[in-house]
Amino acid sequence: MKALISFVTAGLLLLPSLSAQDPGREGDTSARGSQTGKSGRNLFAEIESRRVKVHGNGTKGGKGDGFRMKRPCWYEPFLNADDAVDFFTKGRDSANRHRIDEESRRDFEQPFVDRRGQEGMWWTPGYNRGDPAGAACWATLQQFLFVPPGVTPPSGITLEQLAEIARASMTVPEQTVKLNPDAKSFVNLPTHVWLEGIGETSRSVTAEIPGVMSVTLVATLQDIKIDPGTTKERAEVTESGCGTAGKPYVRGGEFACGVRYLRSSIDQPRETYPLTVTAVWPVAVQGNVVPFQFAPVELGVTRDVPVGEIQSNVKPPN
Numbered sequence: 001m002k003a004l005i006s007f008v009t010a011g012l013l014l015l016p017s018l019s020a021q022d023p024g025r026e027g028d029t030s031a032r033g034s035q036t037g038k039s040g041r042n043l044f045a046e047i048e049s050r051r052v053k054v055h056g057n058g059t060k061g062g063k064g065d066g067f068r069m070k071r072p073c074w075y076e077p078f079l080n081a082d083d084a085v086d087f088f089t090k091g092r093d094s095a096n097r098h099r100i101d102e103e104s105r106r107d108f109e110q111p112f113v114d115r116r117g118q119e120g121m122w123w124t125p126g127y128n129r130g131d132p133a134g135a136a137c138w139a140t141l142q143q144f145l146f147v148p149p150g151v152t153p154p155s156g157i158t159l160e161q162l163a164e165i166a167r168a169s170m171t172v173p174e175q176t177v178k179l180n181p182d183a184k185s186f187v188n189l190p191t192h193v194w195l196e197g198i199g200e201t202s203r204s205v206t207a208e209i210p211g212v213m214s215v216t217l218v219a220t221l222q223d224i225k226i227d228p229g230t231t232k233e234r235a236e237v238t239e240s241g242c243g244t245a246g247k248p249y250v251r252g253g254e255f256a257c258g259v260r261y262l263r264s265s266i267d268q269p270r271e272t273y274p275l276t277v278t279a280v281w282p283v284a285v286q287g288n289v290v291p292f293q294f295a296p297v298e299l300g301v302t303r304d305v306p307v308g309e310i311q312s313n314v315k316p317p318n
Helices: 006-014 081-089 091-100 102-114 134-138 159-169
Strands: 046-048 053-055 073-080 121-128 145-147 176-180 190-196 202-209 213-220 223-227 235-238 258-261 273-281 283-285 297-305
Touching: 053 159, 073 081, 073 134, 081 102, 081 121, 121 134, 159 202, 159 213, 176 273, 176 297, 190 223, 190 273
Parallel strands: none
Antiparallel strands: 046 121, 053 202, 073 121, 121 145, 176 190, 190 258, 202 213, 213 283, 223 273, 235 258, 273 297
């Protein structure tokens, strides 16, 4: 059943009306084409699936870090034999196929009718459309696969793959970098660094196939990394007191998070140093129910910092 007919192959993952037995029925916004977003190179997950649900505060209101799944497509359990017959031979979709081509409709529905009353499940493919390799991976899979009870087919979705879906869907807030001095710094003058606009410092994403398996990932803001945009000979970085989001400037307070530039930026491109502040969000599996480990979500923001030299006028004695 690799290639049925052109109109079926093109439209099966986008069926407009779904029966009550379909786990991805209309109104379920976390399945079938679930999109957690996309911004430039920071791909988020766009899950095309009938069964996989993705939800949590980490799926929206932020940016992803371009995490790529090892294999961005899979088979997932869909319907048992009898429910599949009802789903594919009744209702609006069957009527639409009938209007297009009666012979093709019969050819399409017959495999489901033949399995009526048998134990087992029809499995269908899903994929991450947000992954550049997702569509090509999906194209290698059959549109429908009948599997005996208790059996997972080759390329059947695993708990690790479900965790990868959650990781690909994870976003964190895009922070605002604050500096003091703000507009321009000077040689040997401490430039204080901190973040604003983070909001909640914990983000979670759950990916699940209801009633089958589920995994939740939690990303927690841990610290920041400061790249002054130049060499050690030109800048000293202080991170001892940065904590999770830097340390705001306080008049008379200790300089514990930021950069002290040692040379003017006048000889640099655009006469500035590209200061980058990266928020680090380690990712853990909630409850440690599975031994999967993922790299932290790291989101960096760059600001150009002009650094001048303090000029002083020395008057000769009278």
